[in-house]
Amino acid sequence: MPSREWQLRVQDILNSAIAIQNRTQGYTYEQFCDDETVNKATLYDFVIIGEAAIYIPSTLKEKYPDIPWRMMADMRNVMAHEYFQIRLRTVWEGVEMDIPLLIEQLNELIKHENL
Template identity: 50%
Template structure:
């Protein structure tokens, strides 16, 4: 049995998204790229997001096909294994364009699945 329930893993994703948003709040892309502490903290949160995603059961993932589960896990793989290929512009674009819409989707998963049990 996994050490953490999949619902806790979704909460981990939501916490990581919040922490990323807090870290980059009020800074520009240029400021982001010049601050290795923030960059590394953000990349760590993407690893957490991807790792947590890998532990969401396939049956849950298949019920929510609009959530980019594979891409979330894929980003973790790049940050972890292909770290020398990380594009900070792509990371920034993901933060700006993808993370905000992911929050309500994940909250819906939690609400629907918990109330449906």
């Protein structure tokens, strides 16, 4: 039995995505790279996103196949276990392109699931 309900895990993903967006707002890639506190906090939020995604029920993942559940989990695995492979350019691309879309997708999920 999971230690946390899936509804809370969806909210965890959304909260971490919003935190990433808020933390990096107005930053350039160069500023992001130069600010170790911000980039490490961002990595931590990506780990939370991936960890929470792992525990989303498969029925919900199938219902919302456009949400990159697997990619979130895979990114977490790299950050936690293959940390030496982390490329800040790739993380920054996720911040710029993937996080805004993920926030939209999760807000739609929350609306449709009445969370």
